[in-house]
Amino acid sequence: MKYFNIITLLAVTFIIFCMRTAGKIVKGKYFDRFFLIIFENTDYVTAVNDPYLSDLTNRQDGILLSNFFAVEHPSEPNYIAQIYGSTLGILDDADYNVTGKNLVDLLEDKGISWKAYMENYPGNCYQYSFGPSNDSYARKHNPFISMVNIHDDPVRCAKIVNASQLDMDISTNSVPQFAYYTPNQDNDAHDTNLTFAMTWFKGWFEPKLQDPAFTTNTLFFITFDESESKGEPNQIFSSLLGTPVQPNVNHNDDTYYTHFSIAKTIEENWDLHDLGRNDTTATPFTKFLIS
Ligand SMILES: *[C@@H]1O[C@H](CO)[C@@H](O)[C@H](O)[C@H]1NC(C)=O
Ligand SMILES: *[C@@H]1O[C@H](CO)[C@@H](O)[C@H](O)[C@H]1NC(C)=O
Ligand SMILES: *[C@@H]1O[C@H](CO)[C@@H](O)[C@H](O)[C@H]1NC(C)=O
Ligand SMILES: *[C@@H]1O[C@H](CO)[C@@H](O)[C@H](O)[C@H]1NC(C)=O
Ligand SMILES: *[C@@H]1O[C@H](CO)[C@@H](O)[C@H](O)[C@H]1NC(C)=O
Numbered sequence: 001m002k003y004f005n006i007i008t009l010l011a012v013t014f015i016i017f018c019m020r021t022a023g024k025i026v027k028g029k030y031f032d033r034f035f036l037i038i039f040e041n042t043d044y045v046t047a048v049n050d051p052y053l054s055d056l057t058n059r060q061d062g063i064l065l066s067n068f069f070a071v072e073h074p075s076e077p078n079y080i081a082q083i084y085g086s087t088l089g090i091l092d093d094a095d096y097n098v099t100g101k102n103l104v105d106l107l108e109d110k111g112i113s114w115k116a117y118m119e120n121y122p123g124n125c126y127q128y129s130f131g132p133s134n135d136s137y138a139r140k141h142n143p144f145i146s147m148v149n150i151h152d153d154p155v156r157c158a159k160i161v162n163a164s165q166l167d168m169d170i171s172t173n174s175v176p177q178f179a180y181y182t183p184n185q186d187n188d189a190h191d192t193n194l195t196f197a198m199t200w201f202k203g204w205f206e207p208k209l210q211d212p213a214f215t216t217n218t219l220f221f222i223t224f225d226e227s228e229s230k231g232e233p234n235q236i237f238s239s240l241l242g243t244p245v246q247p248n249v250n251h252n253d254d255t256y257y258t259h260f261s262i263a264k265t266i267e268e269n270w271d272l273h274d275l276g277r278n279d280t281t282a283t284p285f286t287k288f289l290i291s
Pocket of ligand 3: 118119120121122123162163164
């Protein structure tokens, strides 16, 4: 009996240890992982005619969101809106320290893992506007670093990583359930053009799409920050790809969506609380997802 109890105790301890270290998956209503990739400054009409983007939306598990709008000009307020549910009235690309809860708080409340992959990010909770030699990393395209409750918390801030970490995370099957990927200012079209960016994107994306550690139950969300044309209507290209998408739906969802729809979609998928801002009234892009 005594030995039996010791063995039981050891077994229970071992199981608890495994549960804590194995990075448990929180099942979602539509998807188990959300992977966002964001590009820059392109009008809807330009992007929708890009050969690679139209190839992606026309795949069996692809869908174009043909009525999707950015919320402001220039870049930064759009990035802030995605994870904060409000632009806070920001109308420039300056450095801000934003207080109050954001999407990361909602995710962590439910134990959902997250990471922000930033190309050319120097790491170590780097605070400056551009990379050390003004290279292609830009803080204005990294909304996470503007959140005070992320940059003041070393554990959280360590989840903003250099994008080169992604290949390691795929190889160890540890891509988080919420992943946000910002290419550098060449690869995202900011300092180049869409042809350059999509050549990069295709070379980056296609090999990864062959790997289940990247794709399993993953909803890929491909978007832009704002239209190139300043002012209204600020319509941008956005699309969905992955097994959570219903096949054969003519590859077009013309529901009105905005950057605020991103937080709403994630909240609905994992039954999270909300931010109490413009996310609450936004429409989630779940119409053609399999539940
Ligand atoms: C978001 O919501 C607030 C108040 O609910 C509002 O003042 C603001 O104009 C909305 N829009 C943006 C783009 O943040
Ligand atoms: C934001 O906070 C950091 C300290 O965490 C400080 O160094 C920086 O000056 C602040 N930036 C602004 C724009 O207030
Ligand atoms: C950061 O990522 C870039 C590519 O995104 C890579 O060239 C660079 O070596 C990485 N730097 C560090 C410190 O990991
Ligand atoms: C980077 O750019 C900023 C703003 O244009 C400038 O103030 C700074 O001196 C530059 N730093 C380097 C290392 O070139
Ligand atoms: C885009 O940039 C490339 C150089 O990277 C250039 O060869 C090409 O002509 C540009 N395309 C347009 C439409 O400006």
